[in-house]
Amino acid sequence: MSQGLAVVTGASSGIGLELARCCARDGYALLICSDTAEIEEAAEALRAEGAKVETLQADLATPDGVARLIAAVGSRPVEALLANAGIGLGGAFLDQDLGRALRVVQLNIEGTVRLVHHVGRRMRARDRGRILITGSIAGFLPGSFQAVYNGTKAFLDNFSVGLRDELRDSRVTVTCLMPGATETDFFETAGMEDTKVGRADKADPADVARQGYAAMCEGESGVVTGFMNKVRTVFSGLLPDTVLAEMHRRMARPGEG
Numbered sequence: 396m397s398q399g400l401a402v403v404t405g406a407s408s409g410i411g412l413e414l415a416r417c418c419a420r421d422g423y424a425l426l427i428c429s430d431t432a433e434i435e436e437a438a439e440a441l442r443a444e445g446a447k448v449e450t451l452q453a454d455l456a457t458p459d460g461v462a463r464l465i466a467a468v469g470s471r472p473v474e475a476l477l478a479n480a481g482i483g484l485g486g487a488f489l490d491q492d493l494g495r496a497l498r499v500v501q502l503n504i505e506g507t508v509r510l511v512h513h514v515g516r517r518m519r520a521r522d523r524g525r526i527l528i529t530g531s532i533a534g535f536l537p538g539s540f541q542a543v544y545n546g547t548k549a550f551l552d553n554f555s556v557g558l559r560d561e562l563r564d565s566r567v568t569v570t571c572l573m574p575g576a577t578e579t580d581f582f583e584t585a586g587m588e589d590t591k592v593g594r595a596d597k598a599d600p601a602d603v604a605r606q607g608y609a610a611m612c613e614g615e616s617g618v619v620t621g622f623m624n625k626v627r628t629v630f631s632g633l634l635p636d637t638v639l640a641e642m643h644r645r646m647a648r649p650g651e652g
């Protein structure tokens with residue numbers, strides 16, 4: 396039976412593709428979006444598994460890209476919004492290209508805020524809908540050598556809970572998926588393959604997505620995936636930020652992988 400429309404951003408690969416797969420298995424029709432033509436390959440794979448899929452190639456780091464996604468949704472009700480598109484950028488902040496650093500902010504924060512604002516308003520008007528935002532355990536840690544990215548994820552982890560509370564009297568739920576290091580294209584895109592975290596064993600994106608999807612379906616406030624990541628978030632609340640930054644330095648410093 397159709398569950399209605401699920402919009403999944405950043406669904407061409409990694410966690411987003413697996414989130415789309417979870418939605419499709421549960422009977423959602425999909426509108427999936429990413430910035431490159433790889434979204435078509437993802438759609439083919441999902442269709443081969445029986446999913447009903449529309450695609451949009453749009454740069455969600457720009458207001459125009461988000462507007463194009465909103466236009467593609469049109470007047471249809473969105474039952475589930477999985478705002479997952481995001482990128483990282485490794486290296487020392489002052490050595491980064493400023494444009495690339497700002498693009499991390501524009502995609503992870505601005506693009507997500509624009510999309511959630513539009514879809515969230517319409518969900519509130521209908522008094523139904525589920526929103527899943529992909530944050531990160533990085534949001535708990537000051538991110539030496541990944542400082543802008545961790546800052547964007549701190550924003551999303553925090554924003555998600557605030558929005559959820561504002562909607563507490565409605566039937567719209569907001570859930571934050573907070574993975575740790577996961578085996579996706581993320582570290583290559585971020586230029587972090589020569590770091591300890593880039594080389595470390597990582598979680599399976601399908602497992603991560605299943606946990607996030609289940610939390611969204613249950614209307615939970617959020618889920619930190621994986622036992623060790625749960626431990627890390629507990630410690631992050633106990634240790635001083637300066638110690639956490641030092642720990643992050645060891646994981647993310649270039650050339651130490």
Ligand SMILES: NC(=O)c1ccc[n+]([C@@H]2O[C@H](COP(=O)([O-])OP(=O)(O)OC[C@H]3O[C@@H](n4cnc5c(N)ncnc54)[C@H](OP(=O)(O)O)[C@@H]3O)[C@@H](O)[C@H]2O)c1
Pocket residue numbers: 404405406407408409410411428429430431432433434453454455456479480481482483502529530531532533573574575576577578579580581582584600
């Ligand atoms: N992997 C990890 O260790 C990890 C841990 C915690 C949180 N996360 C978060 O998980 C989310 C998904 O990342 P991932 O790990 O699955 O990496 P990924 O495989 O690189 O996926 C990133 C997705 O975002 C899309 N994307 C990138 N730039 C975009 C843009 N400007 N406009 C629209 N879509 C864009 C990519 O598609 P195109 O390349 O086709 O544009 C891709 O579909 C991100 O928010 C990331 O911060 C990842």
